[in-house]
Amino acid sequence: MKPWTFIHTCDMQPGSPRSFRFNPRFMENWQTxxxxxxxxxxxxxxxxxxxxxxxxxxxxxxxTIKAELDALPYPYHAIPGNMDTGNKHASVDGATGREDTRLNVTAEQLNRFARFLGEFPWSFVHKDVRFSGFYAAVAGSGLSHETRMWDWLENELPTASRAKHHVMMMHYPLFIDDINEPTSDLTDPDEYIAWYFSIDQPHRSRIFDAFKSTGVEMVVSGHIHCRRAVQEIDGIRFFKCAGIAMPQWATKWEDGHPRLGFYRFDVTANGIIDTFIPLTFESQAEGAYGPGGHPKPEQRDYAMAWEKG
Ligand SMILES: [Fe+2]
Structure with a gap:
């Protein structure tokens, strides 16, 4: 077979100088x-x-991001992240004062993303690979999107035609260190970040079971912005991927790499080979304004925007 290539990128989140907050560093990294x-x-x-x-x-x-992605010389297939829609569902508020239940992903946000960047979940076969993508943050939300997700994972994918390989993409990683680790407690300040970066039980196990019954061979995830050495569990390779905008959790793992960049995957007769492509330049641009994190509506001051309107 003739080898061919696909790319994975995530967490570019450049922001906009029209916004109540902007960080030129994120924008410069995305442009690189x-x-x-x-x-x-x-x-x-x-x-x-x-x-x-x-x-x-x-x-x-x-x-803007749709126009920029449309201009690339190959097609792309996107799933949302929490900055595009809303955060993973929380049933109580966490320890950070963010009021997590107000940040829960909503049907309106999910539908808006789909209007601009296409419906999800999706699954298709290209050459000898099936590609699938979904947004696991809806687990536990009770939204119709959650019902759709489980039906897709447990009824549609198992009956879809098998390809030689199956690559699954998600935004939130299924787990931090171990597929069997307990759900982190968002009300415990020491566990909040781990909660924010992973999928809760029992959803995690249910999703993992679905992966195994649909022949998933690799799972690529974003959200953490720290590339980690690939972990293989029950024959499935889990890729935690680098970010584009900025690194996060840089000191969490000894085998973690905060360098910004993206993956190139080469599909060969010997399997799918990963190569990390670092950004050629990591911006240190200054001039950021506005709050970080997940600010409340009253903290959004559009008078600070560089570009009005
Ligand atoms: Fe994220």
Missing amino acids: ARKQLAEMAADLMLVGGDLTRDGSIHDFELE
């Missing part, structure tokens, strides 16, 4: 990535969520 991506030869690209910084409230961020 965009130039590198435009020079890649690939059949397609997977985009693993957090395409925007505040796509959950700004249509113009979704419009």
Whole structure:
């Protein structure tokens, strides 16, 4: 067979100078990535969520990133992240004062993302690979999108035609260190970040079971912005991927790499080979304004925006 290439990128979240907050560093890193991506030869690209910084409230961020991705010389297939829609469902507020239950993903946000960047979950076969993508953050929400997710995972995918390989993409990693680790407690300050970066039980095990029954061979996830050495569990390779905008959790793992960049995957007769492509330049641009994290509506001051309107 003739080897061919696909790309995975995620967490570019450049933001916009029209927003109540902006970090030129994130924007410059995305523009560097965009130039590198435009020079890649690939059949397609997977985009693993957090395409925007505040796509959950700004249509113009979704419009801009769509135009930029449309201009690349190959097709792409995107799933949302929490910055594009809303956070993973929480049934109580956590320890950070963020009021997590107010940040829960909503049907309106999910539908807006789909309007700009396409319906999800999706699954298709290209050459000898089946690609699938979904947004696990809806687990436990009770939204119709959750019902759809389980039906897709447990009824549709198992009956879909099998390809030689099956690559699954999600935004939130299924777990931090161990597929069997307990759910982290978001009300415990020491566990909040781990909760924020992973999927709760029992959803995690249910999703993992679905992966095993649908022949998934690799899972690629974003959200943490720290690439970690690949972990193999029950024959499935789990890739925790680098971010584009900025690194996070840089000191969490000894085998973690905070360098920004994206993956190139080469599909060969010997399997799917991963190569990390670092950004050629990591911005240190200054001039950021506005709050970080997940600010409340009253903390959004559009008078600070560089570009009005
Ligand atoms: Fe995220």
